[in-house]
Amino acid sequence: MKQLVLSEWLLTQLNHSDFPIRMPNHRRIYEVIRRAITTQILPAGERLPSTRSLAEDLTVSRNTILAAFEQLLDEGYVASQTGSGTYVTYNQHDGFSKNISLHSTVEEQSAEVNVESNAENTSLRLEASNGLSKRGLAACGSIKASNTKTNNEVQPFTPGEDDYAGFPYALWRRLLNRQWRTPDPALLDSSHDGGYLPLRKAIADYLRVSRAVNLTFDQVLITSGTQQSIDLCARLLTDHGDCAWVENPGYWAARRVLEVNGLQLHPVNVDKEGMAPSTKDYRTIPRLIYTTPSHQYPKGMVMSYGRRRLLLDYAQNCKAWVIEDDYDSEFRFEGRPISSLQGMDQNGRVLYLGTFSKVMYPGIRLGYLVVPPNLVESFKSGLYELQRPGQVVIQAALAEFIEEGHFASHIRRLRQIYGERRRLLQAALAPIATVGARLSTVDSGLHLVVEFDSVCDDVHIAELASSQGLRVYPLSHYCMGESTEKGLIIGYAYSATEHITEYGSKLAEVIQTALR
């Protein structure tokens, strides 16, 4: 690399790197050159510019450059030859083999990469992991509670799996066919205006009545699911480096999307009344708050009225946006439906989102996002520009599915099936109370939560269950940082009703043996 070019490049890197404000210049310059060496932008044998010319080009003192060079010399990245200059000595492959030769696959490496790991390790791993970026490594590293399917075989109790074997195929095929028989070119186009209008109207009517959402149909946008809804909110409402509050424990897939958008996640603990910000939390002012007030994920409690008021007032005061993820409120088995947080909001700070993955089938990839009136046009435009949504034929079939009442009766049927499975599972797990495990009493959703004392190793208990062919997730895996919450998340939606008691008793035995 030519000398002048190197200076220019260094200057660009220095300007664009997000170093902490207090990091001294010599340390910044060291870091940028070191990265250039480890990534072979500066290959071994390359001569560095003289300290004098570099100082001139970067308009810093020569001492600053000398300090940076000395550190590079000390650490063996460069060597100086008297009278001839400073040369890159670092051999990439040596460096790597010393540092991470034990890692044989990308997955193993990325599993270990912590988003907040220091630049040193990250930049080394960066190259070693086939050139994935830092955010790339974080995004596709093993999510502890994910990646559980092998050959499409779902083991009993896997959370997040729904019983779409019972989906009314014939009816659905008929509705799709109706759309395809009278081909309207508009249905084949991508979706320019927030989605298929009749579907947006049908959803608005449903949400107004069932979820007390306060809206007109124009506020409803059709997305390709929850991930895309959250992604859109993060991109349109926040900037890189902004803070986002997330529930702890909470939905890791939402965290992942927020993280890949450069948000600094601030975990807020939950208690019996839902998200419970402390005085300390209030000081970390968020630009976005992600919450599941109707049925906290994964613990299941409903956010109390007081907490809702506090959260809405706080959001209004600090001009934060609230994402209300109402992911499974269709499945409330007893008591009155819970009103949405959005319906209580007087200030247009709440974005409400839901999905058809759990009621219809996961692969349908249709969800909805209800935005405040003054954001409608921007979100329509952003949705089109960033995601180019389509599948309007399926949107049209879904609109008819809802309008003709099939949606409501399908939910009723599922609610009955899942409610029965829940009761059977609760009964089968009752014996675990004798060893001190607590079974959640929330009557909604698609999974049960068992809680242990904080000294228990819930990961180990989940592994024991897995060795018995039962897939449950440890509660600690839903937490950020060191977790004192221990327990198991047990999905009952997928397992056939006739097997629940058998599997449940087996699981109860595993738990009893482990805790005894």
Add this chain to the structure above:
Amino acid sequence: MKQLVLSEWLLTQLNHSDFPIRMPNHRRIYEVIRRAITTQILPAGERLPSTRSLAEDLTVSRNTILAAFEQLLDEGYVASQTGSGTYVTYNQHDGFSKNISLHSTVEEQSAEVNVESNAENTSLRLEASNGLSKRGLAACGSIKASNTKTNNEVQPFTPGEDDYAGFPYALWRRLLNRQWRTPDPALLDSSHDGGYLPLRKAIADYLRVSRAVNLTFDQVLITSGTQQSIDLCARLLTDHGDCAWVENPGYWAARRVLEVNGLQLHPVNVDKEGMAPSTKDYRTIPRLIYTTPSHQYPKGMVMSYGRRRLLLDYAQNCKAWVIEDDYDSEFRFEGRPISSLQGMDQNGRVLYLGTFSKVMYPGIRLGYLVVPPNLVESFKSGLYELQRPGQVVIQAALAEFIEEGHFASHIRRLRQIYGERRRLLQAALAPIATVGARLSTVDSGLHLVVEFDSVCDDVHIAELASSQGLRVYPLSHYCMGESTEKGLIIGYAYSATEHITEYGSKLAEVIQTALR
């Protein structure tokens, strides 16, 4: 806000803001406080901490704080009362009405927002634009060449519109039906492993033969289209602040996705041989290069062999990734098909992507991404974690559509139709040569390019055409920065063959009148 809280918050902001390295501390502190005031995190009437305590909390000299305060005083954001302290005086609404009272709608404002506009304007506009973030404003601001559809009515010559009226509905419905008749639960699930295997195999076979792509089926991932493919590459392979090379003029929708991922776009001019990096360009080392080598978008030239070699060597040397967007190479009307850049790459630096939107129908939302072998597992995982793809039933139908030969014959048919429309349009536009306009001679794609002298106002000519009911896009709108490229992009895929000559002659007249 309590004093200590304010200091903590300021410190966080200072650490996370991406200020230029040379910005002095007093200026940084000024900027952070100013933003807090304009966004009402510090409301009018609020008392600022004393300079002494602030200096202590931020561990900077008191002089630094004083300098920041003085600037705030000078600009009227705060006022000091002797003996009592410094107070926020700024009245948000006054501030806005002075600055941007002329803007009445979000769209109007965002249309004016330049991504590189200075922090001052952006932060003011931020609040005014309903709280959209900077990247949000950039993402949903009016794209000059987009947003052209009103009520689904497509005007003649609109670029990017395809003739899916000729799509074989009945056949497609039969294939979909076949999938729905034998309901396999795996088809209803989301797609965990890079997409439906038979479709990935069918695409691999097609690309190997037709596009000289060098691959095994496992390298093919099914995405929901080009936007999502580019998004995934940007997120997994680059970090916020990295540099990306883009062609100039080029595909603005790709630029938008790269930008929203925090990439610094570096425009590289194109000439007759395609992307033509200058010595100066080579100094701005990219982490990603986005290119359309088979048919440059929008100008249509093919990248020369020499340029391909140079680009691949350069990418290998600086460890940059190359995204090869092969968006419409199916539509080459004469001559031999052009081999892909990916097929020439010896070092696994190229990610090849294509889409079914143009051959099937836009709303199908299926595209594919061919990744180097060592990235396969990471991309499968990232695709699932970030986008939760699905629509496996449609993937299965598409696999059969390809396997049974319908895809090949559909392309042949479209190629014939579009080829004829192209010839008719070229003939109708021939007279414009008399006024010095140059018609592109590239024989492929779905649009023609007319080029004018650099002094012409192509935006005005496009408006004249629009007033005649003809929608063409000015070439200058595809450029970054000040453009010397003037011309029109004329789509012929959507207009019925029997109208091309009439519309083409009308357009020729508009151009002749304007240039004469």
